[in-house]
Amino acid sequence: AQSVTQLDSQVPVFEEAPVELRCNYSSSVSVYLFWYVQYPNQGLQLLLKYLSGSTLVKGINGFEAEFNKSQTSFHLRKPSVHISDTAEYFCAVSDTGRRALTFGSGTRLQVQP
Amino acid sequence: ETGVTQSPTHLIKTRGQQVTLRCSSQSGHNTVSWYQQALGQGPQFIFQYYREEENGRGNFPPRFSGLQFPNYSSELNVNALELDDSALYLCASSPGQPGDEQYFGPGTRLTVT
Numbered sequence: 087a088q089s090v091t092q093l094d095s096q097v098p099v100f101e102e103a104p105v106e107l108r109c110n111y112s113s114s115v116s117v118y119l120f121w122y123v124q125y126p127n128q129g130l131q132l133l134l135k136y137l138s139g140s141t142l143v144k145g146i147n148g149f150e151a152e153f154n155k156s157q158t159s160f161h162l163r164k165p166s167v168h169i170s171d172t173a174e175y176f177c178a179v180s181d182t183g184r185r186a187l188t189f190g191s192g193t194r195l196q197v198q199p
Numbered sequence: 200e201t202g203v204t205q206s207p208t209h210l211i212k213t214r215g216q217q218v219t220l221r222c223s224s225q226s227g228h229n230t231v232s233w234y235q236q237a238l239g240q241g242p243q244f245i246f247q248y249y250r251e252e253e254n255g256r257g258n259f260p261p262r263f264s265g266l267q268f269p270n271y272s273s274e275l276n277v278n279a280l281e282l283d284d285s286a287l288y289l290c291a292s293s294p295g296q297p298g299d300e301q302y303f304g305p306g307t308r309l310t311v312t
Contacts, residue, residue, distance in 0.1 A: 090241075118298045129203070129289055129303035130242070137298045176241050182297055185230060186255050189241035 088113040088179045092190035099167055100198050107162040107193045109177030119160040120178040120187065121151055130176065136160065147171070172197045201226060203292050203304035211310045212280050220275045220307045222290030228302070230254070230295040231273040233265060236287040236306070248273055249295060277309075285311045 093108040111117065118137050122130040134145025141153040151162045160177060174194050178187040204223045212218050224231050230249045234242035244257035248267035262278040271292070277284055287308050291301035 092241075122303075127305075129305045130291075131303070132300045135298070135300065178241075180297065185249075185293065185295075185297055185299070185301075186232060186244045186247055186257065187234075187242070187301065188244065189234075191241045192239075 088117060088181060088188045090177050090179050090188055090190035092175075092177055092193050094193050095191070096194045096196065098196045098198060101169055102166050104165050105163065105167050105171075105195065107175050107177075107195065109160045109162065109190060111158050111160065111177070111179045113158075113179060113181065116182045117179045118182060119151075119153060120180075121145065121149070121160070121162050122176045122178060122189075124174040124176065124192075126173075133162070133175075167195070167197045169197050169199060171195060203290060203302050205288075205290050205304040205307050207307060208305070209308045209310075211312065214280055214282060214311055216280050217276065217278045218280060218309060220277075220288050220290075220309070222273045222275070222292075222304060224271045224273065224290075224292030225302050228292035228294055229271050230293045230299075231267055231271065232291045232293070232301060233273070233275045234289040234291065235259075235284075236289055237283075238286070242289055245275070280311045282311050285309060 089112045120135045121133040136153045177190045232247040233245040236242040246256040287306040291303045293299040293301045
């Protein structure tokens with residue numbers, strides 16, 4: 087079984103500032119890692135995913151994440167945020183044999199002008 | 200290309216009643232997963248269907264059941280509704296390989312009174 091911990095429930099940040107949303111996971115087997123974004127009253131949209139290879143993964147909307155196996159982390163970063171990035175962000179993991187996702191509890195990113 | 204659609208958008212039921220939620224998967228996707236998202240929490244995996252067979256189940260009681268049809272659309276049925284079943288129910292479809300992106304629908308908001 088896997089579990090995901092998102093260490094910050096809310097992250098307030100000013101527009102054009104950098105941001106990091108933290109994610110740690112626990113698993114006894116190899117995993118795939120994902121970041122999804124949820125805008126108000128909408129479903130989830132994939133930002134990026136790590137399956138294998140380079141530990142730095144680039145996604146949509148200028149986001150990137152780095153997989154750190156020794157620290158079992160997959161933190162999400164953006165060098166300069168916009169008001170439109172205000173949303174709920176979910177880190178998720180699946181083992182490499184199954185397809186079901188285990189989600190963290192989410193981090194609400196609030197970008198202020 | 201039509202995305203994942205869910206119906207109805209909102210639903211209000213009384214404790215003890217039964218409910219059926221519907222999901223149309225994205226064209227070409229043979230796998231459908233259902234998630235329950237309680238207010239302020241991350242989605243929790245209910246079960247997954249692959250080519251009309253159940254392919255994994257989360258920690259939900261048997262009163263949560265489902266179906267997948269030959270066109271890969273799916274239903275989620277919940278019997279004997281409880282107040283704690285109030286949540287956003289998300290359907291996600293994917294092409295069927297581990298690590299594939301799951302494409303989420305907008306969800307059905309179920310309120311049990």
